[in-house]
Amino acid sequence: MGRPPSPFGTMIKYEPKALHVIGGKPTDRPDAIDKVTGRARYAADINLPGQLFGKVLRSPHAHANILSIDVSAAEKLPGVKAVVTRDDFPDMEVEYAASGELMINFKDVTRNMMAREKVLYDGHPVAAVAATSEAIAKKALKLIKVEYEVLPHVINVVEAMQPGAPVLHDDMFTRGVEPKPEKPSNVALRMTSKLGDVEAGFKKADVIIEREYNTAATHQGYIEPHASVAHYTDGGVAEVWTATQGHFVFRAQIAKLLKMDISKVKVTPCELGGGFGGKNNVYLEPLAVKLSQKSRRPVKMVMTRDEVFRASGPTSGTNVKVKMGATKDGKITAAFAEMNYQAGAFAGSSLGLAAITVFTRYDLENVLVVGHDVVCNRPKVAAYRAPGAPMIAFGVEGVVDELAEALKIDPIEFRLRNAAKEGTQTHFGPKLARIGYIETLERAKQLDHLKIPLGPNQGRGVATGFWFTLGMETSATININEDGTASVIFGTVDVTGGMRSAFSMIVAEELGITADKVRAIPSDTSVLGFNFMTAGSRGTTAGSMAVVKATRNAIARMCEIAARKWGVDQDQVVFENGHCRPAGSNVGDFEPLSVPALAKEASYYGGTIAGHAEINVVNQGPGFGTHVVDVEVDRQTGAVKVLRYSIVQDAGKAVFPDFVKGQWHGAAAQGIGMALNEEYLYNDKGQMINAGFLDYRIPVASDLPYLHAEIVEVPNPNHPYGVRGVGEVPIIPPIAAIANAIYDATGVRVYEQPFSPPRILAALDAVAPKMAAE
């Protein structure tokens, strides 16, 4: 998809040293109090004078040609100031760009934000209105007449792949197939990736397990619905306040979609009420800008929860086949996976990422991965925390569990015998650098959790996960203020709420001051160079690389000030423990200068102290984790209760350990939700029927057990403090771990997620049909 890593990218080798701030507890989390008291400003809290309210008219059909759109009656409604449809947006050529962890194609992006020829899912936007009140905007939507020619639709990924399935895009000829297919289909891409010879590998196996798994589409479930406020000035500048994980990327997309110069778009990311990859894509932003341009008024748009479900996110539902073989002594000889991933209405699922993660916990000689990226009449898939990985891990970790069982080897021991380590050749290209997978398995073996005896109908499951850490473009600026405090301006959106603390701590470590003297400030697009999105667990890892570089830049400036004051050369000054000091006794007997002292002298010795960095971070170290879960299954109702849960993960170096654990708790909770109840449900018309939190069941607090987390630290060799990305790995194992635990509890294997009570009860009853009611 993209180019190979740049040879001009930035790496800073790990610098082992005693740490004073990193790994401790900051005095506070700077964003926390305002969030708790309700004063933090999210996009929906932004209000501008004269603001209008924008609403979107959405398709009720899963698949239909748009024959005509008549907005005349809506435009005449008093209070309506602008209406936009496909005619207000330029068509786009095929052009790919990175948007978070997934690639986008502008031809599709413009069609997703506003349908052109066709509507492709229930909830697909067909028009938008700006009016003086929300009530008038809603009334206006009802006055828009859209004439549809309803077409047959397809929701299920396997059905969408069949010859004769309704075809969504007449110009979609499967890429990756030679010769080019004669007919269009819903298979956008067929990909293969291999290492060694799987056939030969399977011949060496004493046991072969082959299974098929199905998973449902699940939504990121962020609490904050998408919201945007746009102000298009008479000077032709668009200002946007929005809920985003990447304001610079959004700026570029808004500019492209509206044919504007990037310099004329300013995006301010607001506090984010959760993203998890789901806020990597523009939905409302270009519509709000265009409505503002037409109405010459600021326009605010906020999705309802129903709209969030029907038209944003979700992750790919999948159909996956996994086949693995092992010798009697527990060595995996070959591994095969076929991965069929829903992309939603437009090409571009998480397939490519899932293909990277599929077997990358194991040191394998023979691997074949085949994947299909499949469109169907659902909302376009967005990234969701380790996109694509939990679903394929369900399959692979399930088959691994069955292999271990067949060979009578403990599941952790089986994984240790096959564990990936430094130097392991991946099937997709690179060899792994120093990683901590084995360390997580070894630590898991020591968990007290494993010593707790299980009762009747209780079972224990183990599963593991791998996720890479993205580098990419990152910029930061630091200003040493007149009083010696530091302000760090960063451009990786603080999606976790922990990044501000982490950056403050890292700068404090660099400067030898306390973290409360450093304030990390999120930027808008006008104050920094480009930053890629916060995606791929890069926020703290890549973000801190830029912050470290910028701080060292400022330190050089401080050394310059000391040198000028002392009348020595700059290389005769060193910065240690928060002070500029003479590099040696031969330099002279000068009193060390603290950061506040240097700040005071800055003006006279040439001007304020600042530092900045604009880098492309490369070669970040991946993360690995091992999860153990205990469940109890109610055999009469099929209800699965998660009793206890342990997470062991390699953080490289936990900058703010409490918050690292918080990330793991959150990810495991999401994974438990996927495992137990979460799924998109459709009626026979292809309309989503559970577009709300009542019937799309994310777990509530009482559904979750205490989530025990243990941090393993195997430093990332390519980060000055050894930091690895931590946010995504822990959502990967839960589905598989819970499935394995259900088997341990009941003797019944489940191959379809979610493990909802009716499904579990049916599976149990199929095995024991005569079981009495109680």
Next chain:
Amino acid sequence: MTDLRYEAPATADAAIALLAKATGTTRILAGGTDVLVQLHADMIEPELVVDIKRIPGLNGISREAGGWRFGATATGIELMDHEGFSKAWPGIIDGVKLIGSMQVKGRATVAGNLCNASPAADSVPPLMSSGVIATVVGPNGKRDIPVSDVCTGPGKTSLAKGEIVTSFFVPDAPPHSGSAYLRFTPRTEMDIAVVGVSVNITLDASGTCTAATMALGAVAEKPILVPDAAKALVGTKVDEAALDKLAAVASAACRPIDDKRGTKIFRIKVAGVLAKRTAAIALQRAKGGAK
């Protein structure tokens, strides 16, 4: 939406007059935990919303000859916190406790839960199996009807235009009586019953069952009473064999649909499972054991 009229009359008569006169859709607002949600979700577009919270006499919980009476605007929390009532009617309290979050229960009323007419309303099966009477007032005067006669189908009640439920009368149970309500939901809370079962049991001094009632929620177009429950339990010590019979009776009474919340097969089976579990709790309570 812009034409919505809100009224908060001071008397029941005024409320009835407003509702009787209205030409379009009307809604009665007590706790608002259903009405406001439905309004915001554009599920309803009423012409008139009549807030009954300001009507004196519709609130409170009190003793009356032969039973308890609580008003239409008494909230779930008021019932839960009322020592005498909650002790006497643990089955009703089981149901009330399951309605929404703590915040929702602080606003929501049993009358609203009943008149919203969801087949899955958690407080309704226990009201039915406990023989609770609803007092209904309307343009043609006052009438007392069993709660089981109120809901007629999803979103539908037997109340005539202009009629409102003003209070409930809960007749005292004989000594050695116990009640319980259990529901099944995929989530532990903040969910809608996939199956709900309420059981009331009365024992004689020897521990033999002399009366038993059962009501089921979410397994038919409305909450239903299961008269055959008495046949399964009366005359028994509510032993394993009797409970198995009760389970079979519960399953047989179900006429559910497949929907997003559960399948027919699942509901029928789980109704039986819950019938046994609920009856076991009711039995304990009848014996004066731990709740």
